[in-house]
Amino acid sequence: MTGKLRQKTTAILLSVFLLTGAVMPGAMALEGRPLVQLRLNGSILVGDTPAYIDSNNRTMVPIRLVGESLGNVVDWNEQARTVRISRGDQVVGLTINSRQATVGGQVVTMDTEPVIVNNRTMVPLRFVMENLGARVIWDGATNTVDIWNQPRVERVVLTSDNVNLRQGAGTSFPRIETLPKNTRLTVVAQSGEWLEVRTESGKGGWVAGWLVQDLLVAAPDPGGVPDGVTTGPEVKRVEVTENVNLRAGPATTFTRLALLPKGTAMTVIGAKGDWLEVRLEDGKQGWVAGWLVTEVVTANPPAVPPVLPEKETPSEHGEPLRLAVVNSSVVNVRSGPDISFPLVTQVRSGQFLPVIGEQGDWYQVQMAEGKTGWIAGWLVSIRTLSTAARGDGHGRDPVNRADPLAGKIIVIDPGHGSIQPGNWSDPGAVGKNGLYERDVVMDISLRLRDILISRGATVILTRVGDTTLTLEGRAAIANDAGADVFVSVHANASTSRLLNGTTTYYYAPVGSPLEGQRADRQLLASLVQMEMVQAMGRRDAGIFEASFSVLRNTTMPSILAETAFISNPEEEALLGDPVFRAQAALGIAEGLAKYFAIKAEH
Amino acid sequence: MRGRKNISLLLAVALLLGVALSTSGCGVTKSLTSLKDRFAGKDSTPVVEVPPPENQLPVSHQGFSGETIKVTLYFADSTGSYLVPEERNIPKVVGLARATIQELINGPMPGSGLLPTIPAGVVLKDINIKPDGLAIVDFNKQLMLNHPGGSTAEKLTVYSIVNTLTKFPTVDRVQFLVEGQYVKTIAGHVDVSTVMGRNESLIKRAN
Ligand SMILES: [Zn+2]
Numbered sequence: 001m002t003g004k005l006r007q008k009t010t011a012i013l014l015s016v017f018l019l020t021g022a023v024m025p026g027a028m029a030l031e032g033r034p035l036v037q038l039r040l041n042g043s044i045l046v047g048d049t050p051a052y053i054d055s056n057n058r059t060m061v062p063i064r065l066v067g068e069s070l071g072n073v074v075d076w077n078e079q080a081r082t083v084r085i086s087r088g089d090q091v092v093g094l095t096i097n098s099r100q101a102t103v104g105g106q107v108v109t110m111d112t113e114p115v116i117v118n119n120r121t122m123v124p125l126r127f128v129m130e131n132l133g134a135r136v137i138w139d140g141a142t143n144t145v146d147i148w149n150q151p152r153v154e155r156v157v158l159t160s161d162n163v164n165l166r167q168g169a170g171t172s173f174p175r176i177e178t179l180p181k182n183t184r185l186t187v188v189a190q191s192g193e194w195l196e197v198r199t200e201s202g203k204g205g206w207v208a209g210w211l212v213q214d215l216l217v218a219a220p221d222p223g224g225v226p227d228g229v230t231t232g233p234e235v236k237r238v239e240v241t242e243n244v245n246l247r248a249g250p251a252t253t254f255t256r257l258a259l260l261p262k263g264t265a266m267t268v269i270g271a272k273g274d275w276l277e278v279r280l281e282d283g284k285q286g287w288v289a290g291w292l293v294t295e296v297v298t299a300n301p302p303a304v305p306p307v308l309p310e311k312e313t314p315s316e317h318g319e320p321l322r323l324a325v326v327n328s329s330v331v332n333v334r335s336g337p338d339i340s341f342p343l344v345t346q347v348r349s350g351q352f353l354p355v356i357g358e359q360g361d362w363y364q365v366q367m368a369e370g371k372t373g374w375i376a377g378w379l380v381s382i383r384t385l386s387t388a389a390r391g392d393g394h395g396r397d398p399v400n401r402a403d404p405l406a407g408k409i410i411v412i413d414p415g416h417g418s419i420q421p422g423n424w425s426d427p428g429a430v431g432k433n434g435l436y437e438r439d440v441v442m443d444i445s446l447r448l449r450d451i452l453i454s455r456g457a458t459v460i461l462t463r464v465g466d467t468t469l470t471l472e473g474r475a476a477i478a479n480d481a482g483a484d485v486f487v488s489v490h491a492n493a494s495t496s497r498l499l500n501g502t503t504t505y506y507y508a509p510v511g512s513p514l515e516g517q518r519a520d521r522q523l524l525a526s527l528v529q530m531e532m533v534q535a536m537g538r539r540d541a542g543i544f545e546a547s548f549s550v551l552r553n554t555t556m557p558s559i560l561a562e563t564a565f566i567s568n569p570e571e572e573a574l575l576g577d578p579v580f581r582a583q584a585a586l587g588i589a590e591g592l593a594k595y596f597a598i599k600a601e602h
Numbered sequence: 603m604r605g606r607k608n609i610s611l612l613l614a615v616a617l618l619l620g621v622a623l624s625t626s627g628c629g630v631t632k633s634l635t636s637l638k639d640r641f642a643g644k645d646s647t648p649v650v651e652v653p654p655p656e657n658q659l660p661v662s663h664q665g666f667s668g669e670t671i672k673v674t675l676y677f678a679d680s681t682g683s684y685l686v687p688e689e690r691n692i693p694k695v696v697g698l699a700r701a702t703i704q705e706l707i708n709g710p711m712p713g714s715g716l717l718p719t720i721p722a723g724v725v726l727k728d729i730n731i732k733p734d735g736l737a738i739v740d741f742n743k744q745l746m747l748n749h750p751g752g753s754t755a756e757k758l759t760v761y762s763i764v765n766t767l768t769k770f771p772t773v774d775r776v777q778f779l780v781e782g783q784y785v786k787t788i789a790g791h792v793d794v795s796t797v798m799g800r801n802e803s804l805i806k807r808a809n
Contacts, residue, residue: 493752496682
């Protein structure tokens with residue numbers, strides 16, 4: 001174990017004690033206050049001063065954490081006792097012991113105040129982060145605050161000529177310059193239907209969101225992984241350094257499956273944050289804390305150069321296609337089958353990568369845009385695709401030909417988030433613990449998009465933040481794009497808290513203009529329903545026909561997926577879990593793949 | 603950035619109202635379910651804010667002949683999945699459709715095990731039955747603002763009204779209005795922009 005790792009281990013252990021409620025010397029001022037666990041983009045965040053809930057029921061965090069770990073710029077004015085926190089051009093100003101704050105220059109009043117505890121400045125997490133554009137989700141079941149600030153670099157391309165790049169979000173703002181069709185832009189922010197973008201020459205400005213289209217992205221920007229988030233250790237065999245709990249999931253909140261005596265050896269098959277998914281000698285699987293294990297040094301790793309695979313893919317020899325499903329939150333793809341090879345890119349949990357070669361414990365995988373690389377076998381699981389679920393094999397791209405999703409245009413409609421008269425955004429259904437349907441379905445939709453793109457589809461989202469589009473407008477996006485399918489993603493609600501399960505809707509009544517698509521729409525709904533139930537493991541509440549606006553107004557096969565009930569406490573907690581949301585996305589993606597595979601055969 | 607600023611302001615307003623967005627499990631979080639109410643400037647306790655229109659005052663005072671009539675109301679079953687009919691005797695009045703919708707708003711009989719389908723605070727502002735069988739119903743905005751959301755709940759709200767009205771032989775279709783205006787949807791799923799017919803498939807079959 002390296003010194004750095006041990007240092008981190010101590011810090012983590014410390015906060016684990018704090019989180020489990022043990023009183024630590026030096027934390028006396030926090031005694032009696034409920035402590036909170038923080039997660040950044042799905043990974044547990046550790047600081048030297050714990051987050052706590054103040055008497056105004058606000059989660060308070062050290063300003064250092066807001067700065068360093070959350071990637072914001074913090075300026076502290078000692079004399080005025082003010083803090084200025086910025087992210088890009090968004091600025092929040094706070095004053096110690098004052099409820100007056102500034103957001104983008106406007107004075108607002110908070111319902112709690114920044115304080116100094118044990119010489120540390122503590123600030124209200126949600127107020128700061130939300131005003132800097134992050135999403136903050138409270139999970140009451142586990143006393144966890146989820147912060148989502150990962151810069152999702154959106155690459156778009158202009159769909160028409162002479163698009164004005166303006167100084168602000170609206171046609172009333174002065175024009176900076178006019179851009180030609182097919183100009184590629186990076187989206188940095190959104191306001192209504194307008195996108196703040198950077199051109200490839202670095203020029204910034206705003207363009208109308210309806211004049212752009214999502215560009216295929218190969219993989220997330222490797223620089224996009226924030227500090228403090230581990231990318232999954234690349235060790236294979238580990239043993240525990242003391243008696244350690246084997247748990248059902250990657251946090252201390254998960255059920256204990258077994259107690260592993262010190263020295264127990266195991267194989268690492270996945271990782272999430274600081275937790276490792278492991279398989280014991282007896283085949284039992286579970287999760288252990290990554291800071292309580294040490295790597296087992298094995299014999300010299302193979303020093304032979306990788307055997308480069310044939311140009312042809314295995315599928316051309318009639319062998320079944322294998323897909324590597326990324327298990328760990330962020331996994332490195334390298335140029336060769338060993339950790340000594342340079343990084344090619346990084347891939348995220350839930351991505352599918354076709355396997356084209358194998359060497360030792362490493363798989364060579366095919367990625368979007370013709371790239372290939374090597375990925376550690378213990379950080380992926382391998383799925384063998386039956387021939388039935390595959391495409392016709394007549395595509396031009398040797399990799400994509402295997403995937404029925406390749407080349408399809410898929411419109412994903414994250415439900416709700418519609419700006420209402422009075423300028424508030426429709427949250428959709430709201431769970432008892434404060435989870436918004438609007439936010440949950442956005443997260444599932446983004447995951448679904450990533451999976452579909454990695455499998456060669458072209459994906460268009462009807463909204464990224466909130467939208468002024470009507471429901472008909474959302475359908476029109478798919479109609480105008482000539483989409484192959486339209487998928488609206490929702491979380492359900494009922495007046496009965498007991499009602500739970502997964503449902504998929506379609507609409508194509510006999511006698512209506514949509515009757516001709518009845519078989520296709522039913523097929524699409526049943527396949528996505530089947531795969532969602534398979535992936536999420538919730539009650540199969542069946543498929544239904546309903547006169548939903550987005551289903552009526554789409555001209556191609558369309559469905560509305562109700563993943564789970566946010567009004568049911570158990571399912572609300574699940575929807576708050578990034579792993580469950582990833583399963584929902586995987587289920588929908590698999591259902592779409594099955595649909596296109598069957599359509600390709602007929 | 604104007605939109606973002608508005609959202610920030612809204613957030614600040616929500617914070618001022620004491621919406622506990624990041625609370626512990628100290629029981630404050632339950633107020634979140636009524637977030638929409640708060641955005642609409644309402645208190646979290648659902649109350650009827652708008653007094654019923656003049657002509658809606660107690661049905662018994664309005665052309666009541668002393669006779670009663672049996673009407674069929676559709677409420678949600680105990681699981682919140684289906685509609686089930688409840689027969690109720692109400693005074694036979696002029697404007698029977700209005701009185702019937704008012705009964706639907708009042709909710710299921712206590713002890714029936716059924717669940718209401720109309721959100722709290724909803725008022726039927728107007729109802730007009732055309733000779734061709736089209737009933738035009740106009741509700742106040744609480745129908746949208748106080749709706750709990752979810753496609754299952756929205757379907758039951760919409761079709762409890764449509765099915766209750768189309769039980770009258772003089773009604774075969776229903777057009778929704780909210781505050782006198784055509785609307786696209788009540789809670790973001792069901793298309794209520796055009797006339798709606800009866801939905802038998804949502805009614806739970808007695809076994
Ligand atoms: Zn919804």
